[in-house]
Amino acid sequence: xxxxxxxxxxKVTEKxxxxxxRCDPISGHTALYWYRQSLGQGLEFLIYFQGNSAPDKxxxxxxxxxxxxxxxxxxxxxxxxTQQEDSAVYLCASSLWGTPxxxxxxxxxxxxxxx
Amino acid sequence: DAKTTQPTSxxxxxxxxxxxxxxxxxxSGNEYVYWYRQIHSQGxxxxxxxxxxxxxxxxxxxxxxxxxxxxxxxxxxxxxxxTAVYYCIVRAYxxxxxxxxxxxxxxxP
Numbered sequence: 163x164x165x166x167x168x169x170x171x172x173k174v175t176e177k178x179x180x181x182x183x184r185c186d187p188i189s190g191h192t193a194l195y196w197y198r199q200s201l202g203q204g205l206e207f208l209i210y211f212q213g214n215s216a217p218d219k220x221x222x223x224x225x226x227x228x229x230x231x232x233x234x235x236x237x238x239x240x241x242x243x244t245q246q247e248d249s250a251v252y253l254c255a256s257s258l259w260g261t262p263x264x265x266x267x268x269x270x271x272x273x274x275x276x277x
Numbered sequence: 278d279a280k281t282t283q284p285t286s287x288x289x290x291x292x293x294x295x296x297x298x299x300x301x302x303x304x305s306g307n308e309y310v311y312w313y314r315q316i317h318s319q320g321x322x323x324x325x326x327x328x329x330x331x332x333x334x335x336x337x338x339x340x341x342x343x344x345x346x347x348x349x350x351x352x353x354x355x356x357x358x359x360t361a362v363y364y365c366i367v368r369a370y371x372x373x374x375x376x377x378x379x380x381x382x383x384x385x386p
Contacts, residue, residue: 166320195373204364205321205376218373253320265311266374268320 164188166269168254174275175244183239183272187256194237195255195266196229205253211237244276280304281365286381289359295352297380299365302346307369310341312350313376314361321364321376324350355384 167186175181187194196208207221211231222228226244231237241248251273255266282300289295301310312324325332325339327348332339338351352359364379 197376204378205374207373207375210373255320265323265326266321267323270320 166254166256166267168252168269168272170272171270172273172275174277177246177276178243180240180242181244181274183241183252183254183274185237185239185254185256185269187235187237187254188267189235191256191258191267192234193257194231195257196237196239197253197255198250199253199271200250208239241274244274246276249274249276280367280375281377283363283365283377283380285378286383288383288385289352289355291357291384291386292354295350295355295359295382295384297350297352297363297365297382298347299350300347301365301367304345304367305369308367308372309369310339310345310348311366311368311374312337312339313364313366313374314359315364315379316358316361324363355382357384357386360384 166188169184193212195210197205199205209216209219209222209229213234214231226242229239251271253268253271255268257266309326309328311326313321314324315321325334325337327339327341341348360383362379362381364376366374
């Protein structure tokens, strides 16, 4: 079946520009997560959605980062005024909320390079 | 503060069992042990999870000590495709997954 998809797969942008990253979760998954992974580092949690609301925004590194989810499905992570330290792979995951185990299924990621 | 500690890297010969340890000495009674892996340039992949009993699925076995302070992920017959970073995570229901640096497993021919 269809898994989590993300677009674009690669994005190169100039410092100071805004970027939007998109995530399509698995159909029916109510929880959606954003992570990022810098080169050689582990995963860093950014934000998660339960339905369209985001109860935990504590992982967002600065106010340049925002995310939204509409219709309980697609989510967009927006980074404004990008900086070079924003370069990383941004991963999206989804899961069924309300089940005991909540295995998260990850997308392939978007590789963001800020020049 | 990290909830788990894992060796930075390990090697394993192809066809042999790979045993990946994880220490989680501060684990709470309601926290599960999860294992994920991430093959180069791909998103993380769920492997297995458990609470206190040993678990086995088509990918691996999970051995949890009786005091639950440590666990071992076993890949019974490692192949070159198992080369990846393996993440051990402890979390309770409703908590987010927090990934540490993991163990880089290299399966050698």
